[in-house]
Amino acid sequence: MKTFHGIDEYEAFFVNNRENMPEVALALGKFDGIHSGHAKLFDDLTEEAGKRKLKTLIFTFDKPFSAYFSGNDPEVLTTYVEREEAVKRWGIDYLIEYPLNEDTVGVEADRFIDDILVRRLRSVFIAAGPDMSYGRGGKGNIDLLKEKAGDRYEVLVVPKVMSHEGEIVSSSLVRDELKTGNMEKVTGLLGRPYSIIGKVSRGRKLGSSVLDMPTVNIIPEKYKLLPPHGVYFSETVVGSEKYKSITNIGVKPTVQRENKVNAETFLYDFDDDLYGENIQVDLLHFHRKEMKFESLDDLKRQMLDDKMQGMRFNAARCHSEQSEESQE
Numbered sequence: 001m002k003t004f005h006g007i008d009e010y011e012a013f014f015v016n017n018r019e020n021m022p023e024v025a026l027a028l029g030k031f032d033g034i035h036s037g038h039a040k041l042f043d044d045l046t047e048e049a050g051k052r053k054l055k056t057l058i059f060t061f062d063k064p065f066s067a068y069f070s071g072n073d074p075e076v077l078t079t080y081v082e083r084e085e086a087v088k089r090w091g092i093d094y095l096i097e098y099p100l101n102e103d104t105v106g107v108e109a110d111r112f113i114d115d116i117l118v119r120r121l122r123s124v125f126i127a128a129g130p131d132m133s134y135g136r137g138g139k140g141n142i143d144l145l146k147e148k149a150g151d152r153y154e155v156l157v158v159p160k161v162m163s164h165e166g167e168i169v170s171s172s173l174v175r176d177e178l179k180t181g182n183m184e185k186v187t188g189l190l191g192r193p194y195s196i197i198g199k200v201s202r203g204r205k206l207g208s209s210v211l212d213m214p215t216v217n218i219i220p221e222k223y224k225l226l227p228p229h230g231v232y233f234s235e236t237v238v239g240s241e242k243y244k245s246i247t248n249i250g251v252k253p254t255v256q257r258e259n260k261v262n263a264e265t266f267l268y269d270f271d272d273d274l275y276g277e278n279i280q281v282d283l284l285h286f287h288r289k290e291m292k293f294e295s296l297d298d299l300k301r302q303m304l305d306d307k308m309q310g311m312r313f314n315a316a317r318c319h320s321e322q323s324e325e326s327q328e
Helices: 009-018 036-052 065-070 080-090 109-120 140-147 172-182 183-190 296-325
Strands: 002-004 024-028 055-061 096-097 123-128 154-157 195-203 217-220 228-238 242-252 262-267 278-289
Touching: 002 009, 009 096, 009 109, 024 036, 024 154, 024 217, 036 055, 036 123, 036 154, 055 140, 080 096, 080 172, 109 123, 109 140, 123 140, 123 172, 140 154, 172 183, 172 296, 183 195, 195 262, 217 278, 228 262, 228 296, 242 278, 262 278
Parallel strands: 002 096, 024 055, 024 123, 055 096, 123 154
Antiparallel strands: 195 217, 195 278, 217 262, 228 242, 228 278, 242 262
């Protein structure tokens, strides 16, 4: 998949490579979190594109509309890197992250369809959710998209997906559950665990030198929405391998003076140096709140207890997965 930051960059790619810009099947949406509703849309998009022998293009935005208009820092479920990683499994050809600025948000809805979707991007098939909005003031909607289609493009309206509890799956619902630390519910809504992707940075090595639990540290991106500070049972992806792990998200108040949030992870049955490597930490279960201890000995005792509790969690999870497989 090739990613472009704006339409000019997309068009320049084909000019520079002396290729004709293809007609595309396009998915239109904000796509923060890549939840199970988005998954249904991408499933339908790739199926229909295959029937028509079209390239696939995801058209999304570089920040939430709410953040742009409020002037507040955005809080995103998926960073640029995480969004790209999440959509790889659909085999999408192109991803455009459309910049939100004074010029782009002022484009009228009609012009957005005619000039951007049809003329510049050559969309002949467009998939979107029923409440998709676009254009100046968000006045463009799915009805206008269908009204202006004519014989230029087809429109597929992908219905909303319901959770097992009967709720409409949305990015807002994922955010609400994430803020409570309900990671099992978040996993169900996303169709996969909530993850943090980042490059391993140098720590103080207290985990290995003092606490007998070597850890790796990643600094979450500034705008990444995190669950409550605390200890989580997790799974860490290193290259193509997965390792059971425990992750502390927070400021490590016992050993760190500055108020810098990081994700510190202990990997079971792993002792290689990962400094500088990109890893993915999947958060499975909230174990306890982050605490400040009176001494390093108190912290060490608690970490050893967390380690044992994590082993029990992993054993129970493994047994549950085996039971589910035997019932299929």
